[in-house]
Amino acid sequence: MAGMNTDLLIRLRQALLFERLHTIPELSRTLSTSFPTIKKHLDLLIEHGEVDEEDSDVSSGGRPAKRYRSRADHTHGLALYLELDAIGYRIFDAVGTLLTNGTESVPRKHPHVPALVRLIHRLLAQDPRITFLSVGVAASVEDGKVFFAPDYPSLQQVDLKQTLESEFHLPVVVENDMNAAVVGFHEADQNRQQSLIYLYLGKNGPGSGILINGQLVRGSSHFAGEISVVPQYDKMTFGQAIANRQTTLDVRTIDAISRLTATFAATLNPHLLIFNSAEVTASDLEQIRTTTARYIPETHIPRLVRSNWETDYLNGLTRLGLQLQTEQPIKGTST
Amino acid sequence: MAGMNTDLLIRLRQALLFERLHTIPELSRTLSTSFPTIKKHLDLLIEHGEVDEEDSDVSSGGRPAKRYRSRADHTHGLALYLELDAIGYRIFDAVGTLLTNGTESVPRKHPHVPALVRLIHRLLAQDPRITFLSVGVAASVEDGKVFFAPDYPSLQQVDLKQTLESEFHLPVVVENDMNAAVVGFHEADQNRQQSLIYLYLGKNGPGSGILINGQLVRGSSHFAGEISVVPQYDKMTFGQAIANRQTTLDVRTIDAISRLTATFAATLNPHLLIFNSAEVTASDLEQIRTTTARYIPETHIPRLVRSNWETDYLNGLTRLGLQLQTEQPIKGTST
DNA sequence: AGTACTTATTAAAATATTTTAAAAAGTAGA
DNA sequence: TCTACTTTTTAAAATATTTTAATAAGTACT
Incomplete structure (x- = not known):
């Protein structure tokens, strides 16, 4: 863990995952950091199981560069979206591939938060590899707090991020549905x-x-x-x-x-x-x-x-969840 | 010049000039860089005559920090704005204080560029300390190139930045009038x-x-x-x-x-x-x-x-010019 | 005035990053 | 297959930055 720049680790993860950069020279150029430094940080991510060393790239005239990729099986994420009488969810892997999805109905006029908490408990028990949550709601949201939710009176003024983080001890991101959709489209x-x-x-x-x-x-x-x-x-x-x-x-x-x-x-x-x-x-x-x-x-x-x-909305939630995941501090290695 | 991070120098100048940060601890926090490094770079700016060491700050409970300020007399800038039948100008110092201003009329239907070039030549001769130019025009501009200028047919498709830079060998910024105004207001x-x-x-x-x-x-x-x-x-x-x-x-x-x-x-x-x-x-x-x-x-x-x-417009041009100035590489010191 | 407490600055040591150069691994053409 | 060339990777040296601790310079209270 010595000599590691946390900020660089985060940018490295994001470049690998979101910017489709997979070789040391590419990463070095884009992050304006020397290749020895990139390589050192990449090695930590590999050791930690987040990144995989792949076969060589096709040559561009000289020695081909190795490709590095985020490992899909490193972790799982859970995205949830609130509807008037249901909660939809999607479980996905570390590169955003869909694993499971489904819907849980919520009786009309019943508050959403308890139903949400119960559902998450069940899904976490079902898939213990889930390490982060992403929640979408048709309401205005700031820093995870629901401000104005005409369709969801029970959510009004609820700090959903805070509530879920202290309940599950996992990082949580909450976003408005239209914002998530535009992020999802942009990503794709x-x-x-x-x-x-x-x-x-x-x-x-x-x-x-x-x-x-x-x-x-x-x-x-x-x-x-x-x-x-x-x-x-x-x-x-x-x-x-x-x-x-x-x-x-x-x-x-x-x-x-x-x-x-x-x-x-x-x-x-x-x-x-x-x-x-x-x-x-x-x-x-x-x-x-x-x-x-x-x-x-x-x-x-x-x-x-x-x-x-719907696709864009869910992709947006997935993307926001993955983004949150990249920002998490690295857990200490056995050394 | 050894051991100097150009990017940090630029951010340091901008923090001093635009973000009203004047002490090493403030700069260190905001730029997330250690105080020894801040001090070292600050020393270069001082040696170079860009920054002045002031008297100490008032204490906040302990030893008061020294205040560092951009030196007003380090350089001069020239802002010009095109009107239908005139060109206005303002000469200002390194912190944006007005020194001289005036207007030069341009006969109707006459092209603006030659008049602009002549005026700049005259003003540069008059004040040889001017080291950068900032030009405002009621037209759409991208990267210094005038795109759509219904009121200024002679400017249409002219790369004004390129033209002036190769004529005067000084850095030039060109901006649309409304954009300059909003920047100017924001600054103030x-x-x-x-x-x-x-x-x-x-x-x-x-x-x-x-x-x-x-x-x-x-x-x-x-x-x-x-x-x-x-x-x-x-x-x-x-x-x-x-x-x-x-x-x-x-x-x-x-x-x-x-x-x-x-x-x-x-x-x-x-x-x-x-x-x-x-x-x-x-x-x-x-x-x-x-x-x-x-x-x-x-x-x-x-x-x-x-x-x-008008004030906001000119302040915006001034601000954009100063910003350009902060981005210039430092000229080698005598050592 | 003296003492305890804050905060800034400086200097030295520890750490991190980049630069440079050499080595390795490929391609393309003779 | 060999040679020249291109590009990546590795290793070592040079350089830069941060951390730590010591020092300096102030305030506030007794």
């Missing part, structure tokens, strides 16, 4: 565009997750992304304009979404606007694009894409 | 709120500068902040809604601004919204606040403030 996106907005129309009103310059936008009073109240027409907000839509989107709804798209383009000008593929069809997207072009020049319209919201 | 703001938006109504259409999580938002196609085209009414954008306003703002204009305020609150939820005090009175602000409250809950309305746009 090959290009890793640095500014994207996830748009969710919703049954009980729309929401959005905003990622700018690679950072989540939370807002000064946890109100960022509450697009429902954006004024759009003489007498209607965005939320009102899309409230009466059917499954197939009508012209009025398309116009409202297009106005919102134009608004985002004229303020944040993001690379990407992501829609829930369950809510918006490919042809809707075409229409949104042409309608938006009535408001702003085509060049400035973000790329409009569809994605599976 | 005691609280240094991390998310703010500067709103400019303008004669030829409005604009805005957006700073989120401490970073400028530029957008994927340099279109961020182009609020003129935000759809707000059945048949009007923000730009159209405020186009016919008089000096005293009417109810319709107030409503349009309030809708924009609500839009920002419901998307970015910034701490602060800054208005040009030449365009908006204190009582206008009151009205905007109450009107905005018709659209969103009062708690989520950003703090609305008035500020002098």
Whole structure:
């Protein structure tokens, strides 16, 4: 353990896991640290069972570099997401691969926290290798504390992170659902565009997750992304304009979404606007694009894409959990 | 020069100049570097004439720390801002204090670049201590290159940074006017709120500068902040809604601004919204606040403030110039 | 004024990191 | 298959940073 830079260990884990960097030269360049130092820290991670030395890379003209990879079986994580009458969960390995998932119903009007705690106890007993928790909820969250949860009165003002950490003695991350979704999409996106907005129309009103310059936008009073109240027409907000839509989107709804798209383009000008593929069809997207072009020049319209919201949400929770895991101090080795 | 970490030197300069940190313990904590290392690097800056050792601080219970300060007379900077028929300038010292300012008229329809180059030549001859340039322009700029400049056709697609750097062999920073203004306000703001938006109504259409999580938002196609085209009414954008306003703002204009305020609150939820005090009175602000409250809950309305746009703009250019200056490599000492 | 207590600074030793150079491991072409 | 070349890895020396402990410089109270 002597001579180890904790911060470098963390950045090393994150580079291996999230930035798809797997050779010492790559890591050395990106982390601007010399290869002897990288190698020394990598050796500790190997000794600790977190990283595996793989076969050599294909040569780029000279001696091929060895590849180092996070070991999938090093640890397990548990992601949970609260719904109105259920709690969904997913157990995954150290590289984020799904192992088990399921749902536990929660009777209507019953408080979520006790049900959550019971479920986690059961899952931990079932899989004792779980070492961190990630929780998603449709509420505004700051530092693991639930602030505003209109749909979950029993969660209001609950410090969920604190509660779960002292109950289970495991690191916990709690995040808003839209924020998790945008993180999840960003993670899976090959290009890793640095500014994207996830748009969710919703049954009980729309929401959005905003990622700018690679950072989540939370807002000064946890109100960022509450697009429902954006004024759009003489007498209607965005939320009102899309409230009466059917499954197939009508012209009025398309116009409202297009106005919102134009608004985002004229303020944040993001690379990407992501829609829930369950809510918006490919042809809707075409229409949104042409309608938006009535408001702003085509060049400035973000790329409009569809994605599976549930998948992105869960991937986001997984990603946030793994991120938390990389930040944990290394446990002392036998030496 | 042996044993000097260039990156640390830069961060040291920036902490002294911008973060109001002046003692070794403060610097050591903030830069998470040990005091011997801080002291060693500080000594180099002192030897180099960039920093002055001051009298001791007042005691906080024990031995008072010495205060270290950037020397105002170490170097001079020149900020220039392009207007339609003139170029304004300001010469300032190494801590940003104004030394000289003035304006040079440019005949209408004449290209700005040659006039700018001539003016800089004259000012450099007049004050040979100037070591860096900062240029502001009402156009979209990326990496010093002017992209879209409807008001300055002669600047379109000009790499102004490159042009000036090769002409004068001095470091140059070029920035959009609204971005400079929001940076300037942020710099002067005691609280240094991390998310703010500067709103400019303008004669030829409005604009805005957006700073989120401490970073400028530029957008994927340099279109961020182009609020003129935000759809707000059945048949009007923000730009159209405020186009016919008089000096005293009417109810319709107030409503349009309030809708924009609500839009920002419901998307970015910034701490602060800054208005040009030449365009908006204190009582206008009151009205905007109450009107905005018709659209969103009062708690989520950003703090609305008035500020002098010109001052903020120039302070922003000054700040960007000084920042550039801190990033310059140290010139070899006599040893 | 003197003493106990805080806090900053300095100096020396311990530790960590980088640089440099040599060795190892591959490819490609003669 | 040998040679020249490229790139990675290892090892040793040089350099940089941090830790530790001692010293200096103040305050507050008796």
